[in-house]
Amino acid sequence: MQALIQTWQRVFAATQSLEGLAPLAIRLYLAPVFMQAGWNKFSAFSDTVAWFGNPEWGLGLPFPTLMVILAAGTELVGGLLLILGLFTRLISLPLMVTMLVAIFAVHWSNGWLAIADTSSWLANEQVMASAEKLERGRAILQEHGNYDWLTSSGNFVILNNGIEFGATYFVMLLALYFLGGGRYTSLDYFLSRKAS
Structure with missing residues (x-):
C-alpha cells in the first residue's frame, strides 16, 4: 500500500506542471459559445431588444436596450478574455450572471x-x-x-430549450472563478508572476 501511495505522489508531482490544461480546456470551450451568443445579439440588435423588452412574447426585462448591450458586450469581450486567459476570475462573474438570467428568464419553464x-x-x-x-x-x-x-x-x-446548457456553462464558469486562468496557459498566470 505504501508503494501505491508513493507512486501516486510521484505521478501527481510529475503532472502538477500540467494543471493549467483543465482551465485552458474550459476557457477554449466556453469562449466561442459566448462570442457567438454575443455576436448573435448584436447582429440582430433591434430584434433582440424587442425580445428582451416585450412582456407578452419576450422576456419583459426592464431597460432592454441597455440589457442587450450589457449581455452582448459581456459575452463578446468575455469570450475574448477567456481565450487569452486574461482577468479570468473577474470576467467569470458577469458571465455567470448572464447564465443565471438565461436560466431563470428564458429556459427555466422548459425543465432540464x-x-x-x-x-x-x-x-x-x-x-x-x-x-x-x-x-x-x-x-x-x-x-x-x-x-x-x-x-x-x-x-x-x-x-x-431547457436549462441544461446554461447550467453547464454556469458550473464551468464557477470552476474558472476558483481555478483562475491556469498555470502556464493564461496571461493571468504570467502577469501575476511578473507582479510578484
Whole structure:
C-alpha cells in the first residue's frame, strides 16, 4: 500500500506542471459559445431588444436596450478574455450572471433537457408531448422532403430549450472563478508572476 501511495505522489508531482490544461480546456470551450451568443445579439440588435423588452412574447426585462448591450458586450469581450486567459476570475462573474438570467428568464419553464428526449428520467410534460410532434414532423419530411438527405448528418430532434446548457456553462464558469486562468496557459498566470 505504501508503494501505491508513493507512486501516486510521484505521478501527481510529475503532472502538477500540467494543471493549467483543465482551465485552458474550459476557457477554449466556453469562449466561442459566448462570442457567438454575443455576436448573435448584436447582429440582430433591434430584434433582440424587442425580445428582451416585450412582456407578452419576450422576456419583459426592464431597460432592454441597455440589457442587450450589457449581455452582448459581456459575452463578446468575455469570450475574448477567456481565450487569452486574461482577468479570468473577474470576467467569470458577469458571465455567470448572464447564465443565471438565461436560466431563470428564458429556459427555466422548459425543465432540464435542452433537446427533448422522452426516454430520459428528466423528461417533463413538455418533453413527453414532443413525441407526437417529432413523429408528425418525421412523417411530413418523409412524405414531402428528402428525409435521408435531411438526416444524413444526424437525427431529426425537437429542441426543448431547457436549462441544461446554461447550467453547464454556469458550473464551468464557477470552476474558472476558483481555478483562475491556469498555470502556464493564461496571461493571468504570467502577469501575476511578473507582479510578484
